[in-house]
Amino acid sequence: xxxxxKKEQKEEVVSSPPTGMQVxxxxxxxxxxxxxxxxxxxxxxxxxxxxxxxxxQQELMRVSLREKFAEPGEKxxxxxxxxxxxxxxxxxxxxxxxxxIAIAITLITGITGVVIxxxxxxxxxxxxxxxxxxxxxxxxxPQLMIIIVFVTIVPKYTIPIFILIxxxxxxTGTARLVRSKALSxxxxxxxxxSKTLGTSDFKIIFGKIMPNLSSIIIVExxxxxxxxxxxxxxxxxxxxxxxxxxxxxxxxxxxxNNPLVLSSKWWVWLPASLLILLLMLGINYVGQALRRxxxxxxxxx
Amino acid sequence: xxxxxxxxxLVMIPQLFVLSLLIFVMAQFMPGDPFTGSITPDTDPAxxxxxxxxxxxxxxxxxxxxxxIGNALQGDFGKSYxxxxxxxxxxxxxxxxxxxxxxISVILLYIIAIPLGVLAGxxxxxxxxxxIILYSFITYAIPTFVLALVFLYFFGYKLNWFPTGxxxxxxxxxxxxxxxxxxxxxxxxxxxxxxxxxTTSIIQFLRSEIIDAKSQDYVRTARSKGIPMRKVxxxxxxxxxxLPIAAFLGFTITGLLGGSIFIETIFSFPGMGQxxxxxxxxxxxxxxxxxxxxxxxxxxxGSLLSDIIMSIVDPRIRIE
Numbered sequence: 001x002x003x004x005x006k007k008e009q010k011e012e013v014v015s016s017p018p019t020g021m022q023v024x025x026x027x028x029x030x031x032x033x034x035x036x037x038x039x040x041x042x043x044x045x046x047x048x049x050x051x052x053x054x055x056x057q058q059e060l061m062r063v064s065l066r067e068k069f070a071e072p073g074e075k076x077x078x079x080x081x082x083x084x085x086x087x088x089x090x091x092x093x094x095x096x097x098x099x100x101i102a103i104a105i106t107l108i109t110g111i112t113g114v115v116i117x118x119x120x121x122x123x124x125x126x127x128x129x130x131x132x133x134x135x136x137x138x139x140x141x142p143q144l145m146i147i148i149v150f151v152t153i154v155p156k157y158t159i160p161i162f163i164l165i166x167x168x169x170x171x172t173g174t175a176r177l178v179r180s181k182a183l184s185x186x187x188x189x190x191x192x193x194s195k196t197l198g199t200s201d202f203k204i205i206f207g208k209i210m211p212n213l214s215s216i217i218i219v220e221x222x223x224x225x226x227x228x229x230x231x232x233x234x235x236x237x238x239x240x241x242x243x244x245x246x247x248x249x250x251x252x253x254x255x256x257n258n259p260l261v262l263s264s265k266w267w268v269w270l271p272a273s274l275l276i277l278l279l280m281l282g283i284n285y286v287g288q289a290l291r292r293x294x295x296x297x298x299x300x301x
Numbered sequence: 302x303x304x305x306x307x308x309x310x311l312v313m314i315p316q317l318f319v320l321s322l323l324i325f326v327m328a329q330f331m332p333g334d335p336f337t338g339s340i341t342p343d344t345d346p347a348x349x350x351x352x353x354x355x356x357x358x359x360x361x362x363x364x365x366x367x368x369x370i371g372n373a374l375q376g377d378f379g380k381s382y383x384x385x386x387x388x389x390x391x392x393x394x395x396x397x398x399x400x401x402x403x404x405i406s407v408i409l410l411y412i413i414a415i416p417l418g419v420l421a422g423x424x425x426x427x428x429x430x431x432x433i434i435l436y437s438f439i440t441y442a443i444p445t446f447v448l449a450l451v452f453l454y455f456f457g458y459k460l461n462w463f464p465t466g467x468x469x470x471x472x473x474x475x476x477x478x479x480x481x482x483x484x485x486x487x488x489x490x491x492x493x494x495x496x497x498x499x500t501t502s503i504i505q506f507l508r509s510e511i512i513d514a515k516s517q518d519y520v521r522t523a524r525s526k527g528i529p530m531r532k533v534x535x536x537x538x539x540x541x542x543x544l545p546i547a548a549f550l551g552f553t554i555t556g557l558l559g560g561s562i563f564i565e566t567i568f569s570f571p572g573m574g575q576x577x578x579x580x581x582x583x584x585x586x587x588x589x590x591x592x593x594x595x596x597x598x599x600x601x602x603g604s605l606l607s608d609i610i611m612s613i614v615d616p617r618i619r620i621e
Contacts, residue, residue: 149331259465262454263454273451
């Protein structure tokens with residue numbers, strides 16, 4: 001009898017619907033390209049961060065005119081730029097800076113967007129109305145231009161300030177998405193049941209509704225991360241991103257603004273452009289796989 | 302129908318007002334004033350003060366704002382200090398260039414996107430479909446400036462198929478056929494870049510729309526009446542899927558405006574985006590404020606256009 005019970009229990013475990021993590025693992029097992037992208041991304045990011053620690057930035061940024069536009073070869077694997085500085089080293093440092101800043105912006109906008117979205121969706125009414133008007137306004141303004149103007153008028157321009165300026169404009173999409181999901185979630189029975197039991201609003205919002213939205217939030221953050229890499233490198237390319245002392249991938253690409261570099265010194269700007277493209281492709285592909293696993297209708301696995 | 306449009310239009314007014322306030326405040330914080338560039342160490346401070354007084358820079362902010370917005374409503378955005386001409390005239394010239402570039406881009410965009418979307422939907426889950434999805438995925442992920450640079454390098458410098466900058470060859474007289482052709486030719490590569498970048502959403506939308514339509518009753522009815530499948534696609538499914546595509550026009554305009562800053566800078570095309578970047582560089586703030594205001598207005602207009610088309614296509618979202 002006891003044995004039978006055990007067996008039944010075991011079967012129950014097997015037939016329970018897969019949890020969030022299991023679904024994601026299954027999806028990645030099914031989609032080999034996504035799995036490959038994920039592994040390649042993790043390896044690349046870890047390599048970049050570890051490698052960057054061993055690079056002496058002062059040594060790297062020292063100008064030596066004799067090696068001006070040195071071609072790729074023994075001394076410089078990827079050649080040198082106008083000041084005779086190693087491209088490969090700048091590429092690693094630039095990638096590290098770009099990725100770190102994109103992660104920071106993603107986290108700040110993610111936390112702001114999720115908290116505001118949850119509060120608006122759960123409480124509705126005045127708070128919801130007010131934030132929705134603010135978000136509507138942010139969505140209709142020409143963001144890129146206003147970020148550029150902001151960057152030029154800030155007197156003491158540093159990286160934290162750049163991150164804050166970007167975050168100020170980029171939290172709205174997440175907030176809007178989370179709000180619409182939280183709105184429908186807060187009308188479910190389990191929320192009503194918790195309310196009847198006397199659970200505090202704080203606990204319901206962050207302990208019950210948020211875990212149910214976790215898959216959507218993860219997808220949104222991943223895709224935002226890709227978007228933020230794009231925006232940061234784009235702004236740095238135009239010269240309104242990171243300060244010149246901190247090279248970004250965009251800074252390296254911006255050397256191509258010189259027609260001579262663009263037309264005949266491909267090793268200066270092409271590697272950085274390709275790295276940006278590969279990063280964006282990889283992150284987006286992982287994001288798409290996550291999105292599929294968050295939506296039962298689209299799953300492959 | 303009209304109620305929806307009117308309501309959306311009325312919502313625009315406070316948004317524009319808040320935007321104008323934001324821009325005005327930002328303009329106040331811009332380092333230096335318009336005279337900074339023309340001042341040398343031996344300029345008399347009294348003379349600078351006189352210039353500032355004359356330009357009204359010492360008045361309280363609300364007077365300056367009132368004057369600025371009042372003039373702006375009449376189309377007068379002041380004078381550009383670097384170009385020594387009326388801002389409205391300067392922007393007018395550039396806006397025309399941007400307008401033509403955008404028009405060609407939108408036409409190319411639909412020429413590329415519609416056949417690809419239809420093909421992907423019609424032959425879904427074949428190798429062709431997968432190739433088109435891969436294409437749309439890559440164009441979705443690639444940042445504007447990377448694609449623009451790669452195109453410029455490859456088609457402009459390596460293959461020499463297209464001019465690498467400017468808007469027209471200097472050797473042609475304005476008004477001649479050669480002049481117009483040269484203008485078109487200069488716009489082609491930037492326009493292709495725009496078009497390629499904008500195709501993703503239309504392809505994906507059209508594809509899923511057509512896959513959905515395949516299992517609809519009206520398609521089965523048409524098929525059982527004996528209409529060949531090819532005609533069912535061109536006459537029935539395509540028409541039904543095309544209307545929502547029109548609604549993308551508004552978003553496309555918004556996207557074009559954002560992208561114009563990168564594309565026009567990279568192809569050194571004298572449009573509004575390039576003017577914006579060069580004005581930022583020279584701190585020509587009457588031009589900057591006018592441009593941001595104009596872009597904000599056009600962005601709002603784009604989303605208004607989308608909403609109007611959507612409410613024509615889908616009566617459920619109209620306000621009664």
